Amino acid sequence: MTATDPFQDDPDTAPVPRDEGRAFLVGGGVASLAAALFLIRDGDMRGTDITIIDEGTLLGGSLDGGGSAAEGYSLRGGRMLESKYLCTFDLFSSVPTLDGDKTVTKEIFDWNATMKTSSHSRPFSGGQRHVAPEFGLTGHHIRGLERLAITPEAILDRSTIADQFDDAFFKTNFWMMWCTTFAFQPWHSAVEFKRYLLRFAHMVGGFNRLEGIMRTPLNQYDSMVRPLHAWLVARGVQFRMNTTVTDLRLAEEDGITVVRGIRIESGDKVSEIRIDTDDYVMLTLGSMTEGSSLGSMDVVPELHGVGMGGAWKLWERLAKDRPEFGQPAAFTEDVDRSKWVSFxxxxxxxxxxxxxxxxxxxxxxxxxxxxxxxxxxxASIVIPSQPHFLGQPDDVAVFWGYGLSVDAIGDFVRKPMGDCTGREIMTEILGHLGLAAKAEAILASAICIPCMMPFITSQFMPRRHGDRPDVIPAGTANLAIIGQYCEMPDDCVFTVEYSVRSAQTAVYGLLGLRRSPPAVYKGVFDPRVLFRAFVALHDLATTGDHGTS
Known part of the structure; x- marks a missing residue:
């Protein structure tokens, strides 16, 4: 950083760094990256006292992005943002963009002030666009949504969405748009569905146009992970890549469980990191994208299981005979109901x-x-603003898509999506666009990379209270659980916000700071939000187009 850098700490007002304690963050996803920033910014910890350990070669976890124009770009997924992601925007308000022009938060808000999402074709069928379709809910369905919204989670327990609604509900436009936007299936957790209904109540009014959805200027790896990584590197944070954490050495001291060692493997070397009294350990347990497999234009991606990486195995090992660490099997026991394919x-x-x-x-x-x-x-597709990748040539374009029902036989390619190559997936998509006659010419200049993800919606699987561990497990002293598989009331998994909130909660709790993360926004207590949702759910809107155009 230069002396004139507006993001440089003022030496006259900068806090005095902590003289004791180190932090070890297991997993290189956004939760660990966020925790490192909060440790430095809010906990006054030196960056050189923080180590992030990851078994892979690329930071960012599920916020990945890579490839090239020549070989084809690849994203496992893209995360939608919205203005009430208060923890996320708090985090990135401290991170400058790669060019140092502004903060990442300001860049995102500036970008979305001009590039506003407003779909003219949320559903597409029969070769026609459908603008702002009505939800098509009956009074019975709406009462079911209202009942679910006020039912305590303890009563719902491991029940599914299908347990709460009749078959007709799953044929409505509301369900079609909800399930494809958030990747829900009827067999997923009613608790998670309820949380989404409450968390995003303020977006229901514009849901049939996806209004209120925010995007980053580039893919989230380039727009969010790269700047955050650069911020941490500039402050001396250490990164140990290609290193798998296999276990923790735990000790009982005065009735409290403390971490005294982190057992790691790197190549053929097995060793242990000693954890001292003043040190902290934060674990990302489980992974939505562990076991992911990439295919190519002519190669089908493989379906892997739990044994392909360390995140689930570490959780299984820790949770054995320790109920305070949750039950990972609740999220991994039915891969056929948690997998899908993106491309x-x-x-x-x-x-x-x-x-x-x-x-x-x-x-x-x-x-x-x-x-x-x-x-x-x-199947669904997203056409982002171009370029979508840093360094993407002007004459190259990129788009992303996915399918929820990957075991169903295709309509133009008579195979399950999970058994298809990139060429076959593109053939199917072009068929639904009414472009089958042009498929040969389009495919000649296209590179489609499919990705099979066995656990991508595992966090939505039915669960009981206690299946996800608390951020700071009961009876522990220097340990926190972060990421998508810890328990935080009110907020929603499968979002960047959940990972960032878990990191902020962990840092403030472990360090005993007298502060809390921003409260989860609860629009359900705003009469204006409830009125707009009522109008939308009952298809009473008097503005906007409906039907086809």
Whole structure:
């Protein structure tokens, strides 16, 4: 940093760093990266006293992004943001963009002030766009949603969404848009569905256009992870990559469980990191994207299981005979109900984006998710603003998509999506766009990389109270659990916000700071939010278009 850098700490007002204690953060996802920043910014810890340990070669966890124009770009997924992600925007208000021009938070808000999401074709079927479709809920369905919203989680327990609604509910436009936006299935947890209903009540009014959804200027790895990583490197944070944490050495001291060692493997070397009295350990347990497998235009991605990485094995080992560490099996025992396939397509002829724009009315970056409602795979695509990757050539375009029903037989390619190559997936998508006649020419300049993710919605699987450990497990002293598989009331998993909130909660709790993360926004207590939701759920809106155009 230069002396004139506006993000440089003022030496006259900077806090005095802590003289004692180190922090070891297991997992290189956004939860650990966020925890490191909070330790430095709010906990006055030296960056050189913080170590992030990850078994892979790339930081960011599920916020990944890579590849090239020549070989094809690849994203396992993309995370939607919205203005009430208070922890996330607090975090990135301290992080400058890579060019140092502004904070990442300001960049995101500035970007979305001009690139506002408002879909002209949330569903697409029969070769036609459908603008702001009605939800199609009956009074019985709406009462069911209201009943679920006020039912205590303890009563819902391991019940599923299908336990709460009749079959007709799952044929409504409301469910089609909800399940494809958030990746819910009828067999997923009613508790998680309830939390989403409450957490995003303020977005229901514009949900059929995806209004209120925010995006980053580039993919989230380039727009969020890279700047955050650079901030941490500049402050001396240590990174141990290609290193797997296999176990913790725990000790009982005066009735309290404390971590005294971290057992690691790196290559053929097995060793232990000693944990002293003033040290802290934060673990990312479980992983949505562990076991992911990439295919290619002519190669099908493989379906892996729990044994492919360390995040689940570490959790299983820690949880054995220790109920305070939760029950990982609740999230891993049925891969067929937690898997789906995503794909990233690189186009060396961007004419396809023009055809999609003309068919759907969605300008790249403004339309959000387009779901092919006649697709047996329940496939959707997103056309982001271009470029989507740092360094992406001007004559190259990228888009992303996924399918929820990966075991169903395709409509144009008579195979399950999970058994398809990138070429076959693109053939299916082009068929639903009404472009089958142009498929050969389009495929000649396209690279489609499919990705099978066995645990991508595992955090939505039905669970009981206690299956997810608390951020600071009961009876422990120097240990915290962060990421998607710890328990935090009110907030929603499968969001960047959940990971960041867990990190902030862990840092403030372990260090005994007299502060708390920003409270979860609860729009359900705002009469204006409730009124807009009522109007939308009852299809009473008097503005906007409905039907086809």
């Amino acid at each position: 990233t397509t690189t186009l060396h002829d961007a004419a396809l984006l023009t055809l999609i724009r003309d068919a759907t009315g969605n300008v790249p970056g403004e339309g959000g998710l387009i779901t092919f409602t006649e697709s047996s795979w329940l």
